[in-house]
Amino acid sequence: MQQLLVLEQVHKRYGSVKVTDDLSLALAPGEALGIIGPNGAGKSTLFNLIAGGVAADSGRISFQGEDVTREPVFKRCQRGIGRSHQIPHPFVKMTVFENLLVGATFGAGQSEKDSYAWCAHILELTGLMKKANAPAGSLTLLERKRLEMARALATRPQLLLLDEIAGGLTEPECLELVGTIQGIHRSGTAIIWIEHIVHALLAVVSRLAVINFGRKLDEGEPNAVMANPKVQEIYMGIGS
Numbered sequence: 752m753q754q755l756l757v758l759e760q761v762h763k764r765y766g767s768v769k770v771t772d773d774l775s776l777a778l779a780p781g782e783a784l785g786i787i788g789p790n791g792a793g794k795s796t797l798f799n800l801i802a803g804g805v806a807a808d809s810g811r812i813s814f815q816g817e818d819v820t821r822e823p824v825f826k827r828c829q830r831g832i833g834r835s836h837q838i839p840h841p842f843v844k845m846t847v848f849e850n851l852l853v854g855a856t857f858g859a860g861q862s863e864k865d866s867y868a869w870c871a872h873i874l875e876l877t878g879l880m881k882k883a884n885a886p887a888g889s890l891t892l893l894e895r896k897r898l899e900m901a902r903a904l905a906t907r908p909q910l911l912l913l914d915e916i917a918g919g920l921t922e923p924e925c926l927e928l929v930g931t932i933q934g935i936h937r938s939g940t941a942i943i944w945i946e947h948i949v950h951a952l953l954a955v956v957s958r959l960a961v962i963n964f965g966r967k968l969d970e971g972e973p974n975a976v977m978a979n980p981k982v983q984e985i986y987m988g989i990g991s
């Protein structure tokens with residue numbers, strides 16, 4: 752089976768700091784991969800490299816068998832790479848529905864007419880239907896996180912990149928969000944999820960990769976990775 756996403760020996764540095772160091776990674780269609788690592792390890796940069804916000808210094812990134820290494824964000828979005836950001840930045844004066852329409856039309860290049868039914872479906876999927884006509888600026892943190900995910904889903908991604916979507920939520924809110932992400936994954940969307948809240952991550956992903964100083968420290972079955980003494984040493988406290 753062809754992999755959905757492949758990174759081969761990707762490097763990125765800012766000045767003298769190696770932020771992504773010889774990183775290789777592959778994801779199958781529909782798979783859910785979790786990424787953990789300490790602050791500053793290069794996790795968000797990895798998403799920027801995959802989504803196209805940052806250009807790799809060297810290495811190759813391919814999506815659905817095509818080389819996308821030098822493609823801009825909008826092209827990769829149209830190919831099916833959707834991304835949520837660590838800090839939600841919705842268009843606060845627009846309604847929730849309008850925010851999704853922006854993702855579907857400007858992000859994925861769909862016509863506005865074709866996008867209505869899809870955006871309504873995404874509102875259902877992400878539990879935001881009741882807030883469809885509310886200004887995004889009026890949402891709670893959990894709702895903003897949902898909107899961040901919904902905007903990415905509005906672009907009809909094959910691959911959804913979730914960057915610390917559970918951060919700052921209460922435990923019940925976190926569990927609610929996990930249920931939604933499980934539903935998105937069941938619908939066939941591949942997911943890469945960066946998260947510090949490991950128990951939330953492990954409820955969704957079937958594989959875990961650990962990034963440290965821009966390098967992949969370990970990768971594999973989540974429980975085996977968490978049991979790795981090197982992972983425990985570096986990430987003590989993360990799993991508790």
Ligand SMILES: Nc1ncnc2c1ncn2[C@@H]1O[C@H](COP(=O)(O)OP(=O)(O)OP(=O)(O)O)[C@@H](O)[C@H]1O
Pocket residue numbers: 765770788789790791792793794795796797
């Ligand atoms: N545009 C940039 N210019 C210079 N340095 C940067 C830039 N973006 C990120 N960095 C640096 O690269 C390193 C990795 O940052 P990155 O945000 O990818 O880490 P992270 O693992 O996502 O961290 P966190 O868990 O805190 O979000 C950090 O030292 C950061 O300061």
